[in-house]
Amino acid sequence: MGQLNVPLTRRALLGGAAGLALTRGAFAQVRRSTVDDPIIAGYARNLPVLAAHGMVASQEMQASRIGVDILRRGGNAVDAAVATGFALAVTLPRAGNIGGGGFMLVHLAAAQKTVAIDYREMAGALTTRDVFLDEGGRFQPSKSQASGLGVGVPGTVAGFALAHEKYGSGKFSLADLIAPAAALARDGFIVDDDLADSLPSAVRRFAPWPSSRAIFMHADGRPFGRGERLVQGDLAASLEAIMTRGPRGFYEGETARRIVAAVEGAGGRMTLDDLASYRAVEREPVRGTYRGREVVSMPPPSSGGVHVIEILNILEGFDIAALGHNSAATIHLMAEAMKLAYADRSKYLGDPDFVKVPMAGLTSKAYAEKLRAQISLERARPSTDIGPGAPYESDQTTHYSVVDAQGNAVSNTYTLNFSYGLGLVAPGTGILLNNELDDFAAREGVSNAFGLTGGDANAPGPRKRPLSSMSPSFVFEDGALRLVTGSPGGSRIINIVLQIIMNVVDHRMNVAEASEAPRIHHQWLPDELRVEKGLSPDTVRLLEKLGHKVMLMPVIGSTQTIERARGQLAGAADTRQRGTGVAGY
Numbered sequence: 001m002g003q004l005n006v007p008l009t010r011r012a013l014l015g016g017a018a019g020l021a022l023t024r025g026a027f028a029q030v031r032r033s034t035v036d037d038p039i040i041a042g043y044a045r046n047l048p049v050l051a052a053h054g055m056v057a058s059q060e061m062q063a064s065r066i067g068v069d070i071l072r073r074g075g076n077a078v079d080a081a082v083a084t085g086f087a088l089a090v091t092l093p094r095a096g097n098i099g100g101g102g103f104m105l106v107h108l109a110a111a112q113k114t115v116a117i118d119y120r121e122m123a124g125a126l127t128t129r130d131v132f133l134d135e136g137g138r139f140q141p142s143k144s145q146a147s148g149l150g151v152g153v154p155g156t157v158a159g160f161a162l163a164h165e166k167y168g169s170g171k172f173s174l175a176d177l178i179a180p181a182a183a184l185a186r187d188g189f190i191v192d193d194d195l196a197d198s199l200p201s202a203v204r205r206f207a208p209w210p211s212s213r214a215i216f217m218h219a220d221g222r223p224f225g226r227g228e229r230l231v232q233g234d235l236a237a238s239l240e241a242i243m244t245r246g247p248r249g250f251y252e253g254e255t256a257r258r259i260v261a262a263v264e265g266a267g268g269r270m271t272l273d274d275l276a277s278y279r280a281v282e283r284e285p286v287r288g289t290y291r292g293r294e295v296v297s298m299p300p301p302s303s304g305g306v307h308v309i310e311i312l313n314i315l316e317g318f319d320i321a322a323l324g325h326n327s328a329a330t331i332h333l334m335a336e337a338m339k340l341a342y343a344d345r346s347k348y349l350g351d352p353d354f355v356k357v358p359m360a361g362l363t364s365k366a367y368a369e370k371l372r373a374q375i376s377l378e379r380a381r382p383s384t385d386i387g388p389g390a391p392y393e394s395d396q397t398t399h400y401s402v403v404d405a406q407g408n409a410v411s412n413t414y415t416l417n418f419s420y421g422l423g424l425v426a427p428g429t430g431i432l433l434n435n436e437l438d439d440f441a442a443r444e445g446v447s448n449a450f451g452l453t454g455g456d457a458n459a460p461g462p463r464k465r466p467l468s469s470m471s472p473s474f475v476f477e478d479g480a481l482r483l484v485t486g487s488p489g490g491s492r493i494i495n496i497v498l499q500i501i502m503n504v505v506d507h508r509m510n511v512a513e514a515s516e517a518p519r520i521h522h523q524w525l526p527d528e529l530r531v532e533k534g535l536s537p538d539t540v541r542l543l544e545k546l547g548h549k550v551m552l553m554p555v556i557g558s559t560q561t562i563e564r565a566r567g568q569l570a571g572a573a574d575t576r577q578r579g580t581g582v583a584g585y
């Protein structure tokens, strides 16, 4: 264990850091201060939090503070991202995790280099093409969504360890960065905000698993509620095993044995060798341009970056700024471009270690021009004219963004797939396991509970990574980092990130306005244009006249965005969930 220990962590949690700027989603409080005890300076809807040096925007304020504490003590953006990620595994257990996986984009300012770390979960070696089918060849969603067969080998610990080892500042050991999370798990923290909001709906997922009920529910079956202290002693011990032994404390030994036993007990086929041989890998990020800015994002096995760029390329041919933000004309063009990209998603995208993904073609300006020519300004094109397939939806992912004083940055999205993953805590570990393998296409042409169909490119297979939509992204202007963004939201992530970029570039919004603005989403199939509350009825009527089937959705996504401009950092935590927070100094 290194020097950063519990007392320092507690100080950070109590908010006793000088010059800390904070905002909490939903309450949208902004604290601006140059004194030791930050003060609430007011309500700041549509105004970002400002800071001069470093900033973390995440879906849970305690985790943001832990990240900023690391920055203030000389850590770089990667150190802060690792500490924030471990903390979210404790404080935002429905999506923050060490039992899941994700993607981290790292920008290294001095080297002018961006790297993509793929720590997506991987199918075990015993996974077969028909793993989620019954004897008659019919897809059984219960196998991929509610049994051990859906659990992928977790990648988060390997991904964070790789990021720390290669790109951390060297001033903090991995144990230093885990210590705040371990303290929160061991001492407990008060249930509030998103945790209090989400636990009641997870009761059904926990029902089959006594190990999970024992942590998140009282003996009488009530979930922990607002104001109660949640202590996760087993999770603290699992984190401490990683502090002592590094990633081997997770992928080998007692924790690994318990994970394998839990997966087997739930009907899965994971082996100790699957865990021991898991590796996070570095990949070349996917790059494109939009109106002179460079967009850098996550490559396969995420579909995110490819399609954000594909849609931006199509829309670049229209004068979106002149058509106006969320006008019927703009939304129509966006929806038509989205349909075309999502149709490509189901056909071409998969794990690049197993299938050849035509990345250059899909992200080329020439291809976008061809697609653009198919768009009518007068009429929505029925999705059935475009082709078969449909993507996947889930809100149960989480994103955070980090920028440090040197201009290094991290954009990280990770997930358990469903809210609280499979709902199963591996007994004795406190670790919630994912059900990520449901992101595979179980069978050609058959949709899962979320409407997913796909083909061979994303078929289940041994040691394969299922296709994702997670899109941690950067935007650069004149070679300098301008925007760090990302979101949860399953297949909607692509369109959510797209709209943050368009809102800033086309509509000249600040990042808080860009985050608050009502969002829209079309995912090709079902042929529905989904919109958040806030579009005018006139706009909806015009869209319906163009042939769109407009559906109202409660919320779309939860972006955590930092903009670097005019010598300062401006952060916005999405207010669509309670408890999100930007912290800066």
Ligand code: GLY
Residues within 6 Å of the ligand: 394, 397, 415, 416, 417, 436, 439, 467, 468, 469, 470, 490, 491
């Ligand atoms: N599990 C959701 C995604 O990776 O896109």
